[in-house]
Amino acid sequence: MKKLTGTIVTLTLIIFATSVYAGQFGPLETYAKEGGFSFGVGYFYEDTKWDSATFRIAGVSLDTEKFRTESNQMYLQGSYAPTKGWEVYGRLGAADMKLKNDNDLNDSQKFFGTLGIKSTLYDNKTFSLGPFLQGTYRSNYKDSSVLGVAVKADYELKNYYDINVGFTGQVRANGFIIYGGGFYTYANAKAELTLSLLGVSVSDSDTIKVKNPVGGFLGLSIPFTKELKFNIEGQFKDRVSAGGILTYSF
Numbered sequence: 001m002k003k004l005t006g007t008i009v010t011l012t013l014i015i016f017a018t019s020v021y022a023g024q025f026g027p028l029e030t031y032a033k034e035g036g037f038s039f040g041v042g043y044f045y046e047d048t049k050w051d052s053a054t055f056r057i058a059g060v061s062l063d064t065e066k067f068r069t070e071s072n073q074m075y076l077q078g079s080y081a082p083t084k085g086w087e088v089y090g091r092l093g094a095a096d097m098k099l100k101n102d103n104d105l106n107d108s109q110k111f112f113g114t115l116g117i118k119s120t121l122y123d124n125k126t127f128s129l130g131p132f133l134q135g136t137y138r139s140n141y142k143d144s145s146v147l148g149v150a151v152k153a154d155y156e157l158k159n160y161y162d163i164n165v166g167f168t169g170q171v172r173a174n175g176f177i178i179y180g181g182g183f184y185t186y187a188n189a190k191a192e193l194t195l196s197l198l199g200v201s202v203s204d205s206d207t208i209k210v211k212n213p214v215g216g217f218l219g220l221s222i223p224f225t226k227e228l229k230f231n232i233e234g235q236f237k238d239r240v241s242a243g244g245i246l247t248y249s250f
Helices: 002-016
Strands: 037-050 054-057 060-063 067-080 086-099 105-119 127-138 141-147 151-173 176-197 200-207 214-223 228-236 240-249
Touching: 037 086, 067 105, 067 240
Parallel strands: none
Antiparallel strands: 037 067, 037 240, 054 060, 067 086, 086 105, 105 127, 127 151, 141 151, 151 176, 176 200, 176 214, 214 228, 228 240
16 A cells, blocks of 8 residues: 555656746846847746655555656747846746656646746946846646556646745946846745546645755846847756757847
8 A cells, every 4th residue: 555655756756847837047137228129939847855745545545655756848938028127938848747756757748838037236337146036937847647557547737836036136248248246046835646446536735846946046147139139048056957048129
């Protein structure tokens, strides 16, 4: 019974423990020109550690162990700079998930959307400093499997979102921008497990949380032309995540 319940919990988290879809935070320098728009295509690799969760099924407490997930994220980004030093942006994309343990399993790509805003509080032409706020929301995840001979397990992830807030500092040098800073992530998701046997169903849910919500990031903005730029960025928490985005301003 203990082996079966452990398998149930592991499978549940395999389905639901997708990474926090933060993506790049970017430099303070706006992607778009003042009063204009920009468009970009991005990719981000996310590597995240998660805390344990608990499900109580039919009076039995099922405790999970800490685990790790990987995610490949691809997205389109649009932004608008209403005035100097301010920019709002949005992303639409899809991301897969891979659980890294003794039995590597994969989940297919799912839709996600991101909204963000950043502003400059201090700027002396060489060095700039300012805050950013970025939030992401995902579609619900559903899956099912048969455990043992006749036990059906249904999994669902609901209300999955994260909010990132932080500060960015940047230095300009010959058109290039080196930037970095710190951030805090608040992530929340409701994971639900339902077991069915001979027409009788029992279920429970719990909240999945990231192990370490505080991190740092470092990036480089490379100007190919005045309109076309490429940003590469690394983020650091328990693990290292990284990606890049190619943007064009109108």
